[in-house]
Amino acid sequence: MRIIDGKLVAASIRGGIADEVANLRKKGLEDGIGLAVIFVGDNPASQVYVRNKIKACEEVGIESFLCKLPEDSTFEDVADTIRELNGNKDVSGIILQLPIPAHLDENKLIDLISPEKDVDGCTAAQKGRLWTGRDSLIACTPFGVMKLLEYYGIPLEGKNAVVIGRSNLVGKPMAQLLLDANCTVTVCHSRTQNLAEITRRADIVVVAIGKAKFLKADMIKEGAIVVDVGMDRDENGKLCGDVDFNAICEKCKYITPVPGGVGPMTVTMLISNTLKAYKKQHGIA
Numbered sequence: 334m335r336i337i338d339g340k341l342v343a344a345s346i347r348g349g350i351a352d353e354v355a356n357l358r359k360k361g362l363e364d365g366i367g368l369a370v371i372f373v374g375d376n377p378a379s380q381v382y383v384r385n386k387i388k389a390c391e392e393v394g395i396e397s398f399l400c401k402l403p404e405d406s407t408f409e410d411v412a413d414t415i416r417e418l419n420g421n422k423d424v425s426g427i428i429l430q431l432p433i434p435a436h437l438d439e440n441k442l443i444d445l446i447s448p449e450k451d452v453d454g455c456t457a458a459q460k461g462r463l464w465t466g467r468d469s470l471i472a473c474t475p476f477g478v479m480k481l482l483e484y485y486g487i488p489l490e491g492k493n494a495v496v497i498g499r500s501n502l503v504g505k506p507m508a509q510l511l512l513d514a515n516c517t518v519t520v521c522h523s524r525t526q527n528l529a530e531i532t533r534r535a536d537i538v539v540v541a542i543g544k545a546k547f548l549k550a551d552m553i554k555e556g557a558i559v560v561d562v563g564m565d566r567d568e569n570g571k572l573c574g575d576v577d578f579n580a581i582c583e584k585c586k587y588i589t590p591v592p593g594g595v596g597p598m599t600v601t602m603l604i605s606n607t608l609k610a611y612k613k614q615h616g617i618a
């Protein structure tokens with residue numbers, strides 16, 4: 334069994350991003366390389382994620398703009414902020430931190446983000462590009478999972494991959510990326526029948542459901558590769574994933590831990606996408 338070290342891979346990718354940003358700055362930038370985070374309300378978990386994103390930007394020399402809006406903001410308040418950022422030349426990437434308050438239409442707001450600044454890969458335009466095999470800004474968490482598998486040289490072609498979870502943010506783009514890597518992909522969800530029978534046939538299982546320690550040892554085959562996207566709390570309030578790590582790890586060939594697996598990759602791919610967006614906007618290969 335080998336533990337996939339997300340912190341190590343993230344640090345290596347971030348080092349490369351920092352070097353590239355420094356080189357671009359040396360050449361003299363036309364506009365700033367910047368990430369804008371729109372944060373509506375005060376969700377406590379989001380506060381931590383937003384702080385991490387801003388810190389990651391600082392570490393690699395990307396500017397960050399925190400646009401904080403009150404919980405009772407109207408659709409037009411948020412829409413105006415997005416439109417302003419779309420036109421701001423120092424902003425290369427924009428994210429709308431989710432969840433947003435329930436009275437706001439999430440999909441409508443997301444689709445106001447200019448696709449070339451959609452560094453979370455969540456607009457219909459970027460999702461459509463991914464779905465149709467074109468170059469795109471890929472949703473950060475599944476993109477990060479692919480980078481982990483690539484870093485560890487895990488072969489994907491022809492493998493049976495099972496993705497548990499079908500959210501727009503994680504499960505669906507994850508399935509598409511594995512399909513693009515020539516896996517045979519099965520997507521499972523809350524209505525799937527005989528889930529364990531399906532996961533036991535998988536060479537690779539990616540779990541993204543938000544249920545603490547859901548995947549048990551008797552649900553995988555010997556030598557499976559298990560990727561845990563979940564960020565949950567166990568019965569003692571301790572951070573854990575969707576996988577029952579201690580029970581399952583000896584049976585796996587590779588496994589990602591929580592924390593220290595997929596989590597550090599999500600923020601890393603966000604800054605990677607911001608740099609990519611900047612380069613594309615400025616015709617830099």
Ligand code: NAP
Pocket residue numbers: 474497498499500501502503504521522523524525541542543544562563564565595596597599600
């Ligand atoms: P989500 O939008 O709530 O989607 C959950 C998915 O899991 C749904 O498709 C749901 O099926 C499925 N599901 C729920 N219970 C199930 C069950 N018992 N069996 C099979 N499928 C089940 O969640 P999400 O945004 O994708 O996030 C999933 C997890 O990943 C959460 O713990 C979240 O915190 C974490 N996450 C981590 C990162 C990171 O950076 N590490 C990033 C994003 C998310 P239905 O569609 O049928 O309802």
